[in-house]
């Protein structure tokens with residue numbers, strides 16, 4: 001069974017703009033998928049739907065076998081914690097150090113303190129941040145900040161990681177580093193979905209590529225590239 005399924009999903013905002021038209025796809029456990037398309041093609045709308053920040057106008061979305069339209073309001077926060085997310089802008093707590101930024105994600109789901117003290121150093125070490133526990137985000141490079149964001153997204157062991165333009169603020173070297181980490185995370189069993197504009201990376205990684213154009217899914221290829229439509 002798929003871990004993510006879009007079934008005839010249409011999203012029309014209340015301005016009248018149709019951001020997605022009848023979108024269908026399935027993503028299976030352990031896949032690594034790029035979602036590409038020019039600005040305004042509906043990529044952010046897809047991410048917001050998957051996080052249930054917005055609801056579709058019609059159609060159904062299933063994540064981890066749950067029909068998102070059937071999630072109760074009281075269940076939404078818990079549902080979101082089961083999906084790891086990273087953004088272009090990192091979204092770290094600026095007045096908290098690296099350790100605290102990651103530990104916070106575990107505290108909110110009430111992981112015992114003794115466990116947090118093991119889990120946080122372990123994931124920071126995987127992300128190559130073992131010597132940065134006490135640094136504030138502002139003292140780190142962009143690449144390091146994105147690795148903290150990845151550590152935070154992954155510390156609770158989500159089945160799915162969503163990355164929305166994760167390399168948008170990074171130079172090519174740091175972008176490659178983040179992509180290598182995403183591939184590593186994927187090899188450990190997490191399903192990874194990456195929204196990006198980065199043609200070089202998409203062409204190099206040779207993963208499944210879903211291409212959006214004006215709200216329509218125009219291609220879905222295994223080992224694809226960044227296509228002509230962009």
Ligand code: ADP
Nearest residue numbers: 013015017019038039040041042043044045046
């Ligand atoms: P992308 O992430 O590919 O740039 P978006 O999903 O952000 O695309 O946008 C798709 C379309 O929906 C665009 O035409 C955009 O202007 C419109 N749109 C996005 N968010 C909103 C919103 N909150 N209200 C109205 N229109 C929106």
Ligand code: ADP
Nearest residue numbers: 097098099100103113116117120121132133134
């Ligand atoms: P609490 O007792 O409030 O749960 P901890 O004992 O987990 O807090 O941590 C106290 C402070 O020490 C935190 O603010 C955190 O920044 C820091 N800290 C804890 N463990 C480490 C670590 N392995 N490396 C760096 N700083 C740490």
